[in-house]
Each structure stands twice: as C-alpha cells, then as structure tokens.
Amino acid sequence: MKTELLYGKEGLELELPDQSFLIEPKNLPKVEDEKESVRQALRNPIGMESLKESVKSTDTVSIVISDITRPTPNHILVPLLIEELDHVPLENFVIINGTGTHRDQTREEFVQMLGPWVVDNIRIINNDCHNKETLVNLGKSTFGCDVYLNKDYVESDFRIVTGFIEPHFFAGFSGGPKGIMPGIAGIETIMTFHNARMIGDPLSTWGNMVNNPLQDMTREINAMCKPDFMLNVTLNREKEITAVFAGELYEAHDKGCAFTKEHAMFRCEERFDVVIASNSGYPLDQNLYQAVKGMSAAHKIVKEGGSIIMASECSDGLPDHGNYSKIFDFAKSPHELLDLINDPEFKMFDQWQVQKQAVIQVWADVYVYSKLTDEQVTGAMLKVSHDIEQTVEELKKKYGENMSIAVLPLGPLTIPFVEE
Numbered sequence: 001m002k003t004e005l006l007y008g009k010e011g012l013e014l015e016l017p018d019q020s021f022l023i024e025p026k027n028l029p030k031v032e033d034e035k036e037s038v039r040q041a042l043r044n045p046i047g048m049e050s051l052k053e054s055v056k057s058t059d060t061v062s063i064v065i066s067d068i069t070r071p072t073p074n075h076i077l078v079p080l081l082i083e084e085l086d087h088v089p090l091e092n093f094v095i096i097n098g099t100g101t102h103r104d105q106t107r108e109e110f111v112q113m114l115g116p117w118v119v120d121n122i123r124i125i126n127n128d129c130h131n132k133e134t135l136v137n138l139g140k141s142t143f144g145c146d147v148y149l150n151k152d153y154v155e156s157d158f159r160i161v162t163g164f165i166e167p168h169f170f171a172g173f174s175g176g177p178k179g180i181m182p183g184i185a186g187i188e189t190i191m192t193f194h195n196a197r198m199i200g201d202p203l204s205t206w207g208n209m210v211n212n213p214l215q216d217m218t219r220e221i222n223a224m225c226k227p228d229f230m231l232n233v234t235l236n237r238e239k240e241i242t243a244v245f246a247g248e249l250y251e252a253h254d255k256g257c258a259f260t261k262e263h264a265m266f267r268c269e270e271r272f273d274v275v276i277a278s279n280s281g282y283p284l285d286q287n288l289y290q291a292v293k294g295m296s297a298a299h300k301i302v303k304e305g306g307s308i309i310m311a312s313e314c315s316d317g318l319p320d321h322g323n324y325s326k327i328f329d330f331a332k333s334p335h336e337l338l339d340l341i342n343d344p345e346f347k348m349f350d351q352w353q354v355q356k357q358a359v360i361q362v363w364a365d366v367y368v369y370s371k372l373t374d375e376q377v378t379g380a381m382l383k384v385s386h387d388i389e390q391t392v393e394e395l396k397k398k399y400g401e402n403m404s405i406a407v408l409p410l411g412p413l414t415i416p417f418v419e420e
Helices: 034-043 074-084 107-114 116-121 151-155 187-193 196-200 213-224 249-264 288-299 324-330 334-342 351-363 374-379 388-399
Strands: 002-005 012-015 061-066 093-098 123-126 135-140 146-150 158-164 229-235 241-247 265-268 272-278 302-311 365-369 405-408 415-418
Touching (some): 074 107, 074 229, 107 116, 135 213, 146 213, 196 213, 302 388, 324 334, 324 351, 351 365
Parallel strands (some): 061 093, 272 405
Antiparallel strands (some): 002 012
C-alpha cells in the first residue's frame, strides 16, 4: 500500500504492507472563498452583533494569535480583522503572540505569520509568561493558583482571540479559550494548568469536553477576563480553511468543536500491533516536544506491548525553551519518570509533556523517524528509526508476518478510538 504522511513541508511517501489500515479524517474541501467566508463570519457572528458594531472608534483593541507552532492562517485572519475595524486607528491595535511557554518569534517569523504590512503597521508583542511586569494578577483560580494574564490584553477595551480548532491530546480540542489560557498566561498559572494531577486525569483526553479539568480551568480563567470576540477556523490536510466560527467565545467554540468532532473521530474495531503516525507536518512537527501529540494519537489504538513509529521532522531539533530534554536525566526509565512527576514535591517546567510521553512509553515502544541525531532521540528514551519501511520489516520478527498495522497520515488531526 502506498501512502503519504504529512512530514515537514514536503511530506513523506511510504510503501507499506497491504494489510495496513489507513485512518484519517474526512478531508473536507476548503470554503469557496476563504477571505469572503471570514468577512461574512465577522459580519454575522454567533451569539452577538457584528464585530464592527461591537467596537467603538476610540477603543483599544487586542488581537491574540497562536504562535508559529500552529498552522492558524494568521496572514488571512488578522488583516481581515483590521480591515473590518477600519474605523479604529491603527495605533489602537496590539497583536499579542500567544506563546504560552514556547519561545518568542522573531520579526522575520512575524512577517511569515502575518505578512509585511501588518508587521510594519501594527504593534506586535510576544507574551512573556515569566515577566510579572507584563502580566496582571486577576485573583485566585478554584484550581489553586493565582491567575496571571497578559497586561496589554487585560487593559485593552476590546479583546479578540483567534485560532484554529483541532483535536487536542489533553484539552479535548484546541482553539477558543485555549488561546487565552495558556496562550497569554503567566508561568504560575500555566504550571497549575499542566500539573501531574490535571494531565493524568482520564477525562483529560482527545475530543472530550465534559468534566475535562483542563477545559474547566481554561474556561474559568477566560471568564475572569473574557474575550469580547472569538475568530476560529477549521483546516483540512492542505491547511486550507474548511469552516469559520466567530462570535461569542463559548457558543462559537462549542459549535466549532462539534463540527470538528464530526469529521475527525474514527472508530476502530480493535487495537493494532503497530501504529505509524505523523505529527501533521509543518509547523506542528518542528520539534520533539510537539511530536508527543502524534504519539498520543497513536497511543489511543496501539496494543499494550505494541509499537508506535512516529514520523516528525523536528527541523528545530529539541525545543529551545524549558526543561523538556533535561527531565529525562532525572530517571532511568519511563516508569521512573512517572513516579518522579507524580511526586507532589516535584515541579518543573515542561513536565507535562514528559508525563504524557512516559505514559505512552510504558504502554508501547516508540520509534522516531526525524532529522534529530540518534543521541537526541535515545536521550528522550525513544528508539531510532532511520527508515520507516525497514523498521516495519524488523517488527515482523516480534509480531509475525501478519501483524496488524494502522497508519495515521495526518497524525493528531485524527482522533482514532476503540470502544473498550
């Protein structure tokens, strides 16, 4: 069977055994006119009056965007927001890059994300989760932490959050309130959002919005300083817009999640010996930290004792933020990592991603095909695949010639599941 995985910017073609089972969401066509679809959504939003009618000419306006690791078409959404608000002076706008705990973007990257006109004419800032001078304390969360959000956002007269909606491995779905929390939150708030108890809750998983503590916390914090307007989109394999959801935060996001769930869920009759997955290609597969999302999608349908083969280009190597790669030095196995992270006394930046990865590794072997060095892969307690087709052949020695194989060419854009 021939198939192509989303990998980097070019893709990766594979020739796999005929018994391989392909799992991917319905590849919806893009809307007929992307820009006009966005304009109409801004003029006819869900649950509120039009954007233009909602904003006074004297208002200061903040626009929160997702960072460069997300394929949100900011170059389409942001100029159209500014165009629609042409009665507001350009100096009244601020664009806030929702980095969460990720690295800042450079000017060149902002040009890539937003286009040169926006970069030349609108004030743009990176959220700095570590700098309390750029944050505002809004009080206490019922989840046990102080709530810090970006000061420019909190102090603006009209607040807009943008993003795109896809399945998320512990928040259920991305987009909506996640653009604010953790996108523009402070590190203390983010650490609580990602603590071992929250991440380890069985309801913190793909596609679940009911009693999901991550969604409950992000919605609670959004309510403390709520965006006045949400603009989210859904995307297909080619990163084209398939639908636009704009308007009141919770109502519009719920509609977007229902739409995404309808075409992204894929029911499997049973688990597989081997699951081959991408990490959705560029920009999500830029580093190993992000690749845990693809591993998590594969984990949903791989047998205990099975093998996951992860294809993630990792063009930026390991993430150059936080402690992701350092935490592995504190233990000798994934079991030891989980014991360490579940200790209430242990608190370290990026532990949530290592926790999710370790849970997967306790269940199945994980091979990584990437541009990383062998040392980088093995340093994260993962196995190296230099050639996916060859790795599949070698795994026949373990599982037999007729081993069951599933392929997730779009990686975490699909939510496979087995009813057990």
